[in-house]
Amino acid sequence: MLSGYSQIWQISELLRRKEISSVELCQEYFQRIEQRRELNAFITLDEENALKAAEKVDCSRHKSTLGPLAGIPLAHKDIFCTEGILTSCGSKMLRNFIAPYDATIVEKLKNAQMIMLGKTNMDEFAMGSSSEHSFYDPVHNPWDLSKVPGGSSGGSAAAVAAGLAPAATATDTGGSIRQPAAFCGVTGIKPSYGRASRYGMVAFASSLDQAGIISRSAKDAAMVMDAMCGYDPKDSTSLNIPSPRCVENLENSSDRLKIGVPKEYFTTGLDPSVSDIIMRALSEFESLGARLIDVSLPNSSAAIPCYYVIAPAEASSNLSRFDGVRYGYRSDSHADLQDMYKTTRTEGFGAEVRRRIMIGTYVLSHGYYDAFYLKALKVRRLISDDFKQAFGQCDVIMGPSSPTTAFEIGSKVNDPVLMYLNDIYTAAVNLAGLPGISIPAGLDDAGLPVGLHVVAPYLQEALLLQTAHRYQTNTDYHLLTPGIASWLDGKQ
Numbered sequence: 234m235l236s237g238y239s240q241i242w243q244i245s246e247l248l249r250r251k252e253i254s255s256v257e258l259c260q261e262y263f264q265r266i267e268q269r270r271e272l273n274a275f276i277t278l279d280e281e282n283a284l285k286a287a288e289k290v291d292c293s294r295h296k297s298t299l300g301p302l303a304g305i306p307l308a309h310k311d312i313f314c315t316e317g318i319l320t321s322c323g324s325k326m327l328r329n330f331i332a333p334y335d336a337t338i339v340e341k342l343k344n345a346q347m348i349m350l351g352k353t354n355m356d357e358f359a360m361g362s363s364s365e366h367s368f369y370d371p372v373h374n375p376w377d378l379s380k381v382p383g384g385s386s387g388g389s390a391a392a393v394a395a396g397l398a399p400a401a402t403a404t405d406t407g408g409s410i411r412q413p414a415a416f417c418g419v420t421g422i423k424p425s426y427g428r429a430s431r432y433g434m435v436a437f438a439s440s441l442d443q444a445g446i447i448s449r450s451a452k453d454a455a456m457v458m459d460a461m462c463g464y465d466p467k468d469s470t471s472l473n474i475p476s477p478r479c480v481e482n483l484e485n486s487s488d489r490l491k492i493g494v495p496k497e498y499f500t501t502g503l504d505p506s507v508s509d510i511i512m513r514a515l516s517e518f519e520s521l522g523a524r525l526i527d528v529s530l531p532n533s534s535a536a537i538p539c540y541y542v543i544a545p546a547e548a549s550s551n552l553s554r555f556d557g558v559r560y561g562y563r564s565d566s567h568a569d570l571q572d573m574y575k576t577t578r579t580e581g582f583g584a585e586v587r588r589r590i591m592i593g594t595y596v597l598s599h600g601y602y603d604a605f606y607l608k609a610l611k612v613r614r615l616i617s618d619d620f621k622q623a624f625g626q627c628d629v630i631m632g633p634s635s636p637t638t639a640f641e642i643g644s645k646v647n648d649p650v651l652m653y654l655n656d657i658y659t660a661a662v663n664l665a666g667l668p669g670i671s672i673p674a675g676l677d678d679a680g681l682p683v684g685l686h687v688v689a690p691y692l693q694e695a696l697l698l699q700t701a702h703r704y705q706t707n708t709d710y711h712l713l714t715p716g717i718a719s720w721l722d723g724k725q
């Protein structure tokens with residue numbers, strides 16, 4: 234039985250039994266995308282190539298046994314280079330950039346025979362928490378169109394939540410997979426730093442950026458993670474270690490899980506209704522045999538200031554390549570070379586990106602480097618040590634993914650500090666290079682999704698997914714949908 238909100242593992246079974254073809258599946262998703270244009274979840278659709286690729290998979294299915302992801306559609310965040318297809322990164326700067334090659338994770342998922350439907354909308358250069366900072370206009374939250382879907386991977390989260398794709402790739406520098414997953418009521422995992430290749434992923438802050446996946450369940454995430462992670466000689470920070478084998482380990486969860494609950498998470502700034510739902514989730518884990526342990530992450534409050542020094546510093550360096558010469562946009566009106574750089578960058582970048590470049594340049598400049606950048610690096614180490622200390626007492630750490638549920642479009646866009654506070658629970662995890670996941674934990678009084686954030690020790694993605702899977706096997710929050718009539722309801 235198939236519905237618009239079917240999960241990958243279910244669709245995979247239907248394809249294997251030839252109850253549906255990959256071509257039919259893609260056609261249905263494209264129709265659904267068309268019907269939900271108002272979400273603005275996609276920047277580019279690639280129907281022609283998708284149907285061709287789907288047909289190829291359908292034909293080969295008659296001849297041989299295919300892998301579990303073969304013929305399953307997915308969407309890619311528009312930060313990943315896709316050969317021959319626009320890769321805009323949500324920016325005017327790259328609005329005419331056709332990538333000449335595939336990012337490694339795009340290639341890996343292509344090798345697993347997944348079918349790309351298109352590229353999802355996002356905050357420009359992945360800077361933001363609301364997907365409002367896009368050159369291609371804001372994305373809307375499928376649960377309430379007046380609300381943001383979170384960001385920067387808001388297009389990916391909205392697409393999965395609305396049933397426009399069973400899964401979508403995403404990236405997380407300070408929370409951009411987990412926060413939009415929380416706002417849209419879907420599952421989003423950020424692996425440990427170095428697990429998934431960054432080759433062909435437009436760089437924002439190289440020491441923090443990590444690719445991951447947004448899906449409808451931990452079980453689906455495990456399937457995609459196994460296909461997309463792994464060593465890549467083209468990325469010098471990629472880890473040359475065995476893969477996490479998430480699917481194989483999915484059912485191995487312990488009955489005696491020790492859950493660390495940081496006292497710093499439940500203080501002012503956390504919406505009481507979010508807090509209530511997270512507390513309920515924790516007691517649900519307790520009833521599954523887990524033990525709650527009070528832990529402390531004393532430097533939690535330094536995470537946002539530390540992140541907003543390091544991330545802009547790295548961004549200012551990474552974004553220097555957009556100079557109007559090598560690729561992308563070039564301004565028409567300029568007097569000389571210097572002026573060409575200046576006008577190109579002024580016109581090509583949006584306000585938030587320009588703000589980050591200014592901050593980054595400032596904190597790296599002579600005289601301020603020691604006071605800001607170097608200091609932030611030291612704080613980063615303290616934050617990382619806090620986690621090490623806490624993991625001496627527990628297996629995983631849990632808390633809210635975000636202090637509030639989805640907020641009104643326009644309500645924070647002119648207040649950057651308020652916007653930055655969205656990542657108060659997630660950014661520390663990137664600074665420490667750890668894996669984290671957000672899973673749906675229920676709805677607040679307004680009917681908006683709340684995400685439970687689970688963090689595991691370095692390289693323990695398998696434990697993270699086991700824990701999430703156990704919760705999803707015993708609860709139904711991940712099955713809630715935004716109340717949109719499903720496109721395949723008639724077929725049930």
Ligand code: GLN
Pocket residue numbers: 359360361362384385404405406407408409410437544656
């Ligand atoms: N919201 C954070 C920022 O604006 C994180 C973005 C991200 O993870 N890509 O930088």
